Amino acid sequence: MARGEHPEIPTLARMIAYPTVSDRPMVELAAYVAQRAEDQGFRVTLFEDDADAGKANVVCEAGPEGVPGGVTLSGHLDVVPVEGQRWASDPFILTERDGKLFGRGTADMKGFIAATIEALDRVDVRALTRPLALVWTYDEEVGCHGSAKLTQRLRDAGRALPDEALIGEPTDFQVLRMHPGHVTIVIRTAGASAHSSKPDLGASAIKAMGRVLVMLEDLERELIGERRFEGALERPWVTMNAGMIKGGAAVNMVPDQCELKMGYRPLPGDDPLDVARRVERRLAELALPEGTRAEVEVLRRTPSLLTPLGLPLEGLLSQHADHHEVGACPFATDGGNLAALGVRSLIFGPGSIDVAHKPDEHVDRGALARAVNIVEAVVRARCLS
DSSP states (O other): OOOOOOOOHHHHHHHTOOOOOOSSSHHHHHHHHHHHHHHTTOOOEEEEEEEEEEOOOEEEESSTTTOOEEEEEEEEOOOOOOOTTTOOOOOTTTTEEETTTEEIIIIIIIHHHHHHHHHHHHOOGGGOOOOEEEEEOOOOTTSSSSHHHHHHHHTTTTOOOSSSEEOOOOOOOOOOOEEEEEEEEEEEEEEOBBBBSSSGGGGGGGHHHHHHHHHHHHHHHHHHHHHBTTTTTOOOOOEEEEEEEEESTTTTBBBEEEEEEEEOOOOTEEEEEEHHHHHHHHHHHOOTTOOOOOEEEEEEEEEEEETTTTTTTHHHHHTOOOOOSOOOOOOOOOHHHHGGGTOEEEEOSSSSSTTTTSTOOOEEEEHHHHHHHHHHHHHHHHTTT
């Protein structure tokens, strides 16, 4: 697609062509967005991941340093897989049909990043009077890993970002200020193996896990009763899901190992490890079969987000919003990690989460063009006026 009246479309096409599924390298796309920002006059830092080759966060800064105000614009460069999905067109070639732009990441969330790049071509960033930062991350789709590592590196270096952030996830242009987090834990039960003809000589780790599952159901019922943010969240309680289980080696052996991976979603403002500690206490009190034991380990945590009402950025975005109320989203974002830097984030962008992660993901052509205008207006209001 040639650049023309709507340059955000060929920019999005270029970005979609990078198949930045989270389990693949994404440094080529990181280099592309970094070069675009450098050409616009930003000071660009590429934070490569030493432990994971092919991964990098991109931080682009412009305007005076140490001046209050300004804005951070943020998004993730990775996308979810397409394997097993039936697409009407190649998911990594941007295709337009009936005013909709189809491709993996069009809504979630390369569309917003492409719109931001083109919006900033309309602004002389060398003339900014307050700071502007672009934060493009990796591996958001698998637990916000990139932003977690980035915030730690920025804190270690004593570097700050503008303290109000727009994260351009697909919200159909509704301002959202909170979301649950996500914590993954693993529960392991151990016993003793034996021949299945003499099961009394062993101790079944699977039987022990059965009692653990009953305990978890009891805890889940309790959590459903501990409701907050009713009217804002669709499910105003900590949701739990026992997602993966494996155990045993053969049908004629008493299993000596069993493992359960489960996730739960802390409510906005919650201590993310509160439920994990409750599980640990209940495991310690649980009557397990003789000869078995259980332990719990936290594998991964993505913080929740709770941004206060009434930020100046909220007032600005509300002028462009399609919904009067400031709401909540059910999915996690990089905003929870950015809060560790004192950054207060709002979620607002083109496209719908209802089509994200699905075959034939798309964003409306008109919504993408509108996002360019909104980002330009936000930057001018926050960084130039």
